[in-house]
Amino acid sequence: MAQVAPAVAQKSGESLLFLTDEQLRKGIEAMFFAYRGFTADPDRILEEKGYGRAHHRAIHFIHRAPGTTVNNLLSILGVTKQSLNRVLRSLIEDGLVESRVGHRDKRERHLYLTEAGLELEHQLSDAQRARMRDAYRAAGPAAVAGFRQVLEAMMDPEMRRHFHRITERGA
Template sequence: MAESTGPKRPGGETLLFLTDEQLRKGIEAMFFAYRGFTADPDRILENYAYGRAHHRAIHFIGRSPGTTVNNLLSILGVTKQSLNRVLRTLIADGLVESRVGTRDKRERHLNLTEAGWRLERELSDAQRDRMRVAFRAAGPEAVAGFRTVLEAMMDPEMRRHYVALKEQS
């Protein structure tokens, strides 16, 4: 504890935001904020007997229409068996449509149906509302810092996915 508190830059300037105390506050901020982040969608999903796994699948299919199962797997970081169970119910319920690839017929291309888009909207509206309130309260500079720190916190492969989604806009 003692030796890592109040670190110095080569220049000698004290970096107060890098003390163990500050880092721990950052850790706890992530924990408590993530709870808020998922709270609203979780409440909505209860009405549909779906869980977060369904939300994640719907989100990223909606974000990248026509994406393949494999791409979704690497974004979500779960096993194909886990994802498949979720996709199966979404397809059976008519929220997601799976089409065999034209060039490579092994691949399945995933798209939201009209009903799928409706749920996607309901979920992302709720999540965006909270994000909007937080962003507005914090202001543009804080939002920029928020994004900068989160990007720096990602694993390289996740950052790749994140950036790829950004550019696609």
């Protein structure tokens, strides 16, 4: 096989085909530590209110897709119905989420954030957007594009479909 110049190899990704187990391990560890940083600020806000990450994820995706059904949220979050019901019950009781009966199918429940829910969502997402914005600025546009490519490549096909549906809304 012909030698590829380092700049070309980097651009084409060819050099990335030969990552060692140690390089992969470092990437895995970087993701663990980055996730801790990414969730640290929202975790503090949630803890003050007696909520956890499951509440955060539910609030996030209800905000991204107002009117989403409970079944769609189950599919996105990949949790049990019992677990999601526990989370939704507390969010509804606390006045953060509203559940409305479907117009076409009365068995469906459509979920919306209330004003209080929107306020909490903004607090949580502002903290994460600030961290992402700082990291993206430090890394630069090419790294940001590459990072998104890596994340999408790691998604299972069903999750990638959910991701594209949500991101295509442009909300």
